[in-house]
Amino acid sequence: MTSEQTLTKETISAAFMELQDRICQALEKADGTGTFREDAWQRPGGGGGRSRTLTEGTIIEKGGVGFSAVHGEATEATLRALNITNSPAEAPPTFYATGVSIVLHPRNPLVPIIHMNVRYFEMSTGHNWFGGGIDLTPHYVLADDARWFHQSLKTVCDRHSADYYPKFKPWADDYFYIPHRQETRGVGGIFFDYLKPEHAAHKADLFAFVLDIGNSFAPIYTHFMQQNYQLPFGEREKNWQLLRRGRYVEFNLVWDRGTRFGLETNGRTESILMSMPPQANWIYDFNPEPGSREEETLLLLRKGVAWV
Amino acid sequence: MTSEQTLTKETISAAFMELQDRICQALEKADGTGTFREDAWQRPGGGGGRSRTLTEGTIIEKGGVGFSAVHGEATEATLRALNITNSPAEAPPTFYATGVSIVLHPRNPLVPIIHMNVRYFEMSTGHNWFGGGIDLTPHYVLADDARWFHQSLKTVCDRHSADYYPKFKPWADDYFYIPHRQETRGVGGIFFDYLKPEHAAHKADLFAFVLDIGNSFAPIYTHFMQQNYQLPFGEREKNWQLLRRGRYVEFNLVWDRGTRFGLETNGRTESILMSMPPQANWIYDFNPEPGSREEETLLLLRKGVAWV
Numbered sequence: 001m002t003s004e005q006t007l008t009k010e011t012i013s014a015a016f017m018e019l020q021d022r023i024c025q026a027l028e029k030a031d032g033t034g035t036f037r038e039d040a041w042q043r044p045g046g047g048g049g050r051s052r053t054l055t056e057g058t059i060i061e062k063g064g065v066g067f068s069a070v071h072g073e074a075t076e077a078t079l080r081a082l083n084i085t086n087s088p089a090e091a092p093p094t095f096y097a098t099g100v101s102i103v104l105h106p107r108n109p110l111v112p113i114i115h116m117n118v119r120y121f122e123m124s125t126g127h128n129w130f131g132g133g134i135d136l137t138p139h140y141v142l143a144d145d146a147r148w149f150h151q152s153l154k155t156v157c158d159r160h161s162a163d164y165y166p167k168f169k170p171w172a173d174d175y176f177y178i179p180h181r182q183e184t185r186g187v188g189g190i191f192f193d194y195l196k197p198e199h200a201a202h203k204a205d206l207f208a209f210v211l212d213i214g215n216s217f218a219p220i221y222t223h224f225m226q227q228n229y230q231l232p233f234g235e236r237e238k239n240w241q242l243l244r245r246g247r248y249v250e251f252n253l254v255w256d257r258g259t260r261f262g263l264e265t266n267g268r269t270e271s272i273l274m275s276m277p278p279q280a281n282w283i284y285d286f287n288p289e290p291g292s293r294e295e296e297t298l299l300l301l302r303k304g305v306a307w308v
Numbered sequence: 309m310t311s312e313q314t315l316t317k318e319t320i321s322a323a324f325m326e327l328q329d330r331i332c333q334a335l336e337k338a339d340g341t342g343t344f345r346e347d348a349w350q351r352p353g354g355g356g357g358r359s360r361t362l363t364e365g366t367i368i369e370k371g372g373v374g375f376s377a378v379h380g381e382a383t384e385a386t387l388r389a390l391n392i393t394n395s396p397a398e399a400p401p402t403f404y405a406t407g408v409s410i411v412l413h414p415r416n417p418l419v420p421i422i423h424m425n426v427r428y429f430e431m432s433t434g435h436n437w438f439g440g441g442i443d444l445t446p447h448y449v450l451a452d453d454a455r456w457f458h459q460s461l462k463t464v465c466d467r468h469s470a471d472y473y474p475k476f477k478p479w480a481d482d483y484f485y486i487p488h489r490q491e492t493r494g495v496g497g498i499f500f501d502y503l504k505p506e507h508a509a510h511k512a513d514l515f516a517f518v519l520d521i522g523n524s525f526a527p528i529y530t531h532f533m534q535q536n537y538q539l540p541f542g543e544r545e546k547n548w549q550l551l552r553r554g555r556y557v558e559f560n561l562v563w564d565r566g567t568r569f570g571l572e573t574n575g576r577t578e579s580i581l582m583s584m585p586p587q588a589n590w591i592y593d594f595n596p597e598p599g600s601r602e603e604e605t606l607l608l609l610r611k612g613v614a615w616v
Contacts, residue, residue, distance in 0.1 A: 051592075179574075180574075180577045249588075250581075254571055266488075269489065270592060273558075273590065276554070276590035278591070279587060279588070280587070280589075281586060281588075282587075284372065284578060284582060285361075
């Protein structure tokens with residue numbers, strides 16, 4: 001299509017579906033034995049999705065790659081969450097939301113957890129915007145991996161705008177923060193929301209950026225899968241991984257606005273909670289030994305670390 | 309003391325401390341090998357607590373019995389949560405909150421998870437009230453156990469007011485509900501809040517009720533410990549227990565107002581999250597076999613079941 005035509009929600013949604021296909025194929029190939037099981041679902045109020053889960057793979061222990069395109073009347077909760085005011089006299093606006101959302105929990109504690117999301121939102125009021133991001137949650141922060149990850153994201157961002165990485169990297173630091181632990185979820189990445197097109201060509205540009213982020217996901221994560229999945233680990237590393245997954249659960253259920261919004265507005269619970277790890281552990285007041293690799297990791301779970 | 313004297317917060321707090329002592333002693337005795345480890349802590353803004361945890365007991369896998377008595381300036385978040393309005397011109401009111409809070413996760417899936425809380429809240433504005441409750445979360449709902457549990461609570465309630473059980477039982481059904489799963493956390497119990505004394509004698513009566521609930525906890529739970537901990541179970545029951553613990557995590561982190569209030573207002577995280585299980589699992593879209601004991605349990609996790 002040319003940039004003179006305005007992108008429709010159908011075009012965007014179709015591209016997201018294809019993105020889901022490509023990512024699942026790449027992950028299956030990299031995993032070697034795991035295969036995705038698809039669950040197609042309908043949303044009672046309009047639209048639906050394809051939730052794909054892979055469990056007990058060689059590298060991925062539990063992962064979900066979801067696509068959805070849902071629409072309907074915007075409830076008061078939705079409007080409140082979006083800061084959109086609607087006079088009670090008017091008919092409630094309708095919304096359309098489509099996206100791809102991924103969380104992968106690997107077996108090996110030296111392979112990081114990853115999360116990716118790309119989304120497009122459109123209201124009958126005329127508001128429409130893109131959002132998304134990728135962030136990495138290593139159980140053990142390996143500085144080379146974190147640098148390579150951020151450099152990869154910066155490269156994608158820079159292809160579209162030199163402003164993106166400097167803006168979206170701190171946004172991820174702020175978003176993926178666990179206040180009650182005073183630590184970040186992982187080494188961050190990029191996060192962006194409410195990217196509003198100003199005209200048709202701008203919308204095409206924003207969509208090209210969002211798709212580029214989506215397409216960078218598989219090469220980035222399969223790199224970590226292949227590089228790290230055979231690294232040796234023992235009971236100590238496995239126990240630490242299970243505690244770190246506990247933190248992942250805490251972030252997602254207490255603080256993640258997307259998860260909470262979904263659960264509070266009667267979203268499809270199983271699709272929203274595909275992000276949950278297969279197993280998570282809690283130990284009261286666990287403190288790693290001074291100088292250990294576990295303590296080193298905690299010291300790096302801070303906002304504002306300049307990885308590139 | 310006589311009912312003519314008004315109970316002070318210090319008296320109430322001291323009684324809660326003793327309650328914590330008695331409960332810990334009773335649980336250690338019933339467990340046989342597990343012992344509580346105490347962590348005394350201070351709250352930067354005022355007050356502190358004694359968090360006691362027991363892990364790797366014979367019957368209890370992980371449990372916490374917390375006492376706290378905290379005070380300080382009521383933040384805006386606190387006032388908002390309590391629906392108390394304070395004019396910006398006035399000095400911010402101070403609060404005092406004291407209580408005992410318990411969650412126990414047993415090893416054997418046929419022993420239920422239990423939660424108990426008794427609390428007293430006082431504001432410098434003159435507002436003061438009691439709250440609390442006990443609720444039971446069996447991994448497998450055993451009807452006889454649920455009936456005995458509710459009958460025990462009703463007996464305690466009836467000693468103080470015939471109105472209590474009929475009012476506090478449905479309150480627990482409503483409070484311990486997981487909307488995104490459309491199921492109750494367990495078989496409920498009793499829950500009450502904002503029990504406001506109208507005069508000194510009434511305050512003594514309310515406190516006597518709250519203490520009676522607190523004192524009923526150990527006999528009730530040690531009954532289940534002793535009765536059920538040697539019941540045979542296999543891998544299937546253990547796996548189901550881990551999934552049910554996942555639901556417990558979901559309730560506490562997404563919906564429990566006490567937990568969320570604590571985490572959002574900079575409470576002591578480790579004490580708040582003593583309620584987390586040692587391990588919890590998630591499986592995408594797990595559905596028990598029709599007619600199985602697991603499915604039977606789900607069918608009983610409903611509001612409004614008349615156990616007595």
